[in-house]
Amino acid sequence: MVVKSALAANAAPEAAKVAIWGVSMTFETDGKPIDVLTMLDLDVREGEFVCVLGPSGCGKSTLLNIVGGFLRPTRGTVLIDGEPVVGPDPRRIFVFQERGVFPWLTVEGNIGFGLASLAAEERARRIAYYVKLVGLSGFEKVYPQELSGGMKQRVEVARALAVNPDVLYLDEPFGALDSITRLIMRGELLRIWEAEKKTILFVTHDIEESVQLADRVVVMSTRPATIRRIVEIDMPHPRDLSSRRYIELRDSIFEEIGLAHKI
């Protein structure tokens, strides 16, 4: 309680959009405590695209779930616009690894899921807009079952954007896609991000993906996860994937993680 009031006092108007303060997470497995996250601090600015990069099982998804309000941290707080996160909130939408779309609803139904409170006309207008934005025109009445993995992921992104959230959380959203589709989806996400100016927190284990997308890459250690380094990707979009700067940044992250970039 004392901690909370101190935090509130510190929440200055220019505070970060998302502020992660001293977050630790311990799970109990078979009666044994397992530390997953230890004392994480991270600020994300309004409109920033931040990738959280780490090996599988390092706890980066746990972190995203805490920020998203689905898990309560063992210690520490997450503030958004200076207010502590107490649960999931439609102002901040989570896009899941896969299977996040509702299979009983059409593309239209999914995209309109969060718009139940709107008047029918406004709802239809927004659905049409986001169907177009994610390139699914002509598929409005189709059920997810009949869509490819990439298209399903587009539906989920559109469903998230349709409620006009401030922040998007993406948890390895393209992990289940083939490499070509994944590359296309990254380009699409950047295009949408530039059009919609959302703050994005994107979790991935793919070094290339993080360097291609993010303003900053937060490199995590193995469990219990701490932040090893934060890498500024000082390259404007569109990024040249064979430029010297890109390769430098990518290789520095490979090194940071302790991988020689050879196979």
Next chain:
Amino acid sequence: MKRLIPFSATTALLAAWFLAVRSQTSGLLPGPLQVMRGLWELLEKGLLVKYMVASLYRVTWGYLAAVATAIPFGLVLGWFRRGELSMNPLIQLLRPISPLAWIPISILWFGVGDTAAIFLIFLASFLPLTVAAMNAVRNVPPTLLRAGRNFGLSDRGLLVKVILPAALPQLIVALRISLGVAWLVVVAAEMIAVNSGLGFLIVDARNAGNRYDLVVAGMVMIGLIGLVLDIGMRQLEKMKALRWGYGS
């Protein structure tokens, strides 16, 4: 040609039945023509429609009462882990008891008549539907629940907009199977607990003069109605909003 395949085995059985009965005179089984005549006789007397309506009436009320109570009950049990933990042993204890074992008790409670039969059908459908609804809730993918919460749904909203539609494919299968069971049980219940219906027809035809043509006629009608009920329920599974739940 392909459309005839589903009828091939049935036609062959009819032919074999016809030939077998014609080649012997023991009277152990009435032939198809006798059965047809029996059906016609029942129709002319007005008994066929009367008995069909009686059986369907009991199934309808017993089954609907079970659906209306078991599904909400099962959904609640599935949602509250403690509810399931406390109820499950009892459910598993009651489940192996055949609904027919309840016949004496139901006659004791409700007397010989419709209520006793309806009660038996209710019992036969209630437990399987409860278990199915309970499991269906538990199998709702957590990702979908989280997505629902993320879009600001209340508990009620989550139930109506996520849990129910996610559970529906499994529920429909359970509804179809338990309607089949209800139809099995009504026949047995009518043999003992009431004085009308297709089950009663079978027992009555035998007792009142060994009219085995009418016995078999009753059996044929039971089979046909069961088939129609099942086809009707299967149509539900073809709905586009449900098909995702049945594999591809």
